Amino acid sequence: MRRGSVKHILATLVLLLPAGALADHELENRDLRNGRALYAVHCASCHGAKLEGQPNWRRPGKDGIRPAPPHDETGHTWHHDNQYLFDYTKLGGKALFEARGLPEIASGMPAPAEELTDDGIWDILAYIRSIWPDRIRRIQATTNPRHKR
Ligand code: HEC
Numbered sequence: 001m002r003r004g005s006v007k008h009i010l011a012t013l014v015l016l017l018p019a020g021a022l023a024d025h026e027l028e029n030r031d032l033r034n035g036r037a038l039y040a041v042h043c044a045s046c047h048g049a050k051l052e053g054q055p056n057w058r059r060p061g062k063d064g065i066r067p068a069p070p071h072d073e074t075g076h077t078w079h080h081d082n083q084y085l086f087d088y089t090k091l092g093g094k095a096l097f098e099a100r101g102l103p104e105i106a107s108g109m110p111a112p113a114e115e116l117t118d119d120g121i122w123d124i125l126a127y128i129r130s131i132w133p134d135r136i137r138r139i140q141a142t143t144n145p146r147h148k149r
Contacts (some may be wrong), residue, residue, distance in 0.1 A: 028126075032126055038120050065107065
């Protein structure tokens, strides 16, 4: 067989791997204890010590600002891909929506304290994921675009 066709077959095999097989590497091998500790300091006051969110989180306030949703399986955090969750956390809601051309959307989600590093954010997100049942983790993994590496 010519080398070119071997390469072609390999490339095709990679494309045929189930979604999720390659898609989750940002959250692999993370420090879950650190994520849990950072969550308690930076996120729990709004999203709940048990990731349960704020009461009546589905109902926006009079100012149009939504309460903090849960991060457990009853919320919609797991509907989003890893990078979106990272950007949301890193930028805060207002800057994220502005960056996406939606400045009119109000948000109660602040940008985090400066001391929270990118690695810290990934650890928090990995901790949040570690709370989800397997089924939810598998579904969330399919929202991630396939990675090249
Ligand atoms: C001051 C309260 C507050 C704090 C602290 C806070 N959040 Fe939020 N967060 C919110 C609110 C309110 C929303 C609802 C959406 C909006 O208004 O933008 C939200 C939404 C989110 C979302 C989007 C969820 C979805 O399904 O759309 C993510 C992800 C998120 N927060 C992560 C975090 C993480 C991680 C931390 C800690 C580093 C954190 N938040 C700290 C208030 C907060």
